[in-house]
Amino acid sequence: MADTLHFSLVSPERELFSGDVDQVDAPGSEGDFGVLPGHAPFMTTLKEGRVHVHIGGTQKVYEVRGGFADVTPQGLTILAEKADEVVL
Amino acid sequence: MASVKDLKTRITSVSSTQKITKAMQMVAAAKLRRARDAAESARPYATRMAAVIANLAAGVSGDGAPRMLVGTGSQQRELIVVATADKGLAGGFNGSIVRAARDYIGAQIAAGRDVSVLPVGRKARDQLKRLFGDRYIATPEAGVPSLARAQEVSDLITARFEAGETDVVTLFYNRFASVVSQVPTRQQLIPAQVAGSAPTIDLKGAGYEYEPDETTILAALLPRNLTTQILAAMLENQAGFFAAQMAAMDNATRNAGEMIASLKLIMNRTRQAQITKELIEIISGAEAL
Numbered sequence: 001m002a003d004t005l006h007f008s009l010v011s012p013e014r015e016l017f018s019g020d021v022d023q024v025d026a027p028g029s030e031g032d033f034g035v036l037p038g039h040a041p042f043m044t045t046l047k048e049g050r051v052h053v054h055i056g057g058t059q060k061v062y063e064v065r066g067g068f069a070d071v072t073p074q075g076l077t078i079l080a081e082k083a084d085e086v087v088l
Numbered sequence: 089m090a091s092v093k094d095l096k097t098r099i100t101s102v103s104s105t106q107k108i109t110k111a112m113q114m115v116a117a118a119k120l121r122r123a124r125d126a127a128e129s130a131r132p133y134a135t136r137m138a139a140v141i142a143n144l145a146a147g148v149s150g151d152g153a154p155r156m157l158v159g160t161g162s163q164q165r166e167l168i169v170v171a172t173a174d175k176g177l178a179g180g181f182n183g184s185i186v187r188a189a190r191d192y193i194g195a196q197i198a199a200g201r202d203v204s205v206l207p208v209g210r211k212a213r214d215q216l217k218r219l220f221g222d223r224y225i226a227t228p229e230a231g232v233p234s235l236a237r238a239q240e241v242s243d244l245i246t247a248r249f250e251a252g253e254t255d256v257v258t259l260f261y262n263r264f265a266s267v268v269s270q271v272p273t274r275q276q277l278i279p280a281q282v283a284g285s286a287p288t289i290d291l292k293g294a295g296y297e298y299e300p301d302e303t304t305i306l307a308a309l310l311p312r313n314l315t316t317q318i319l320a321a322m323l324e325n326q327a328g329f330f331a332a333q334m335a336a337m338d339n340a341t342r343n344a345g346e347m348i349a350s351l352k353l354i355m356n357r358t359r360q361a362q363i364t365k366e367l368i369e370i371i372s373g374a375e376a377l
Contacts, residue, residue, distance in 0.1 A: 010136060012235050012319055014129040030299050043140075044299040045308055068309065070140050077136055081235070081312065 005037040006075030011083040023054040026069050035076050042071040061086040095355035106344035113337035120330035127323040134320050137313050144306050145282045156310040159279035160255045165202040167254040171261040171321055172209035173329040174230050181332035182211040188272035189260040208241055233326050238319035246311050261321040262328040270328035
């Protein structure tokens with residue numbers, strides 16, 4: 001099993017993030033969820049909220065609105081209608 | 089024959105036109121770069137969206153499937169979206185889309201279909217007005233492509249589809265093949281075309297889990313996909329427009345240069361002829377004395 005997760009966050013205007021990460025927490029429409037490497041295939045709609053991306057010891061936070069998360073063995077893709085990086 | 093003064097005036101006027109076309113060409117070149125970047129950065133979203141939809145569509149079928157995916161079961165009423173630019177001075181750019189759309193609309197009407205038209209962009213609106221003006225459902229401008237603009241258009245389409253006023257939705261735009269070639273393209277929006285070429289995702293034996301269920305996700309995703317496709321078309325149009333404008337203005341600048349050269353030649357000949365004539369007059373006058 002891979003020990004990192006390939007994560008990409010894309011909005012219609014651009015690709016905000018693409019790379020290998022340790023964990024992603026996202027606001028699912030039916031409850032927040034976390035994705036770790038090797039997660040089972042899963043798809044959900046997202047509600048408005050924040051996506052936390054854990055890379056090594058650091059964290060990146062994105063504000064997303066209206067989107068979808070798609071988990072496949074290849075990784076996690078979040079398609080967000082609107083996404084902005086939150087400066088911590 | 090025009091006098092030297094007339095020719096001078098014409099040369100001045102042609103060179104000021106040349107200055108304008110040269111400036112427009114350079115502006116278009118700069119904007120083209122930006123428009124291409126925008127079109128390229130929108131691509132990952134569209135590609136992923138297509139892959140996700142293809143994946144979902146494979147699992148959804150029968151009566152529960154959203155009508156945007158499978159259609160209404162009829163082909164009778166068609167909404168044709170024609171996307172052009174707002175402005176001209178770009179060679180055959182707008183004309184080629186309008187011509188393709190006009191032929192198609194004509195054929196659909198001849199086939200007895202119930203056709204309505206949604207022109208996006210001032211040029212489409214003006215050029216199709218005489219023939220199909222009474223079929224317009226709205227006339228949004230193209231403006232600068234943005235998600236909000238695309239949303240506006242896709243809302244118009246969705247509203248009409250949800251109200252049961254149309255069965256099929258077709259889009260016309262110019263695909264940006266390269267800087268020198270923009271291809272008028274027809275694309276079916278509803279029922280959604282599931283890209284057969286979209287990479288299917290290898291699940292390695294695991295089953296997909298959906299939250300909420302597949303049909304709900306698909307129903308939410310399809311209108312977004314519509315917006316994405318329209319945005320993509322608008323971005324391609326924008327890039328194509330600037331490329332066409334750049335080429336047209338480059339031509340115009342060159343033509344103006346040729347014209348100035350030939351006018352200068354005529355002007356110099358005229359002046360020389362005049363001087364020669366005056367000299368002959370003086371010499372023959374002197375000889376007569």
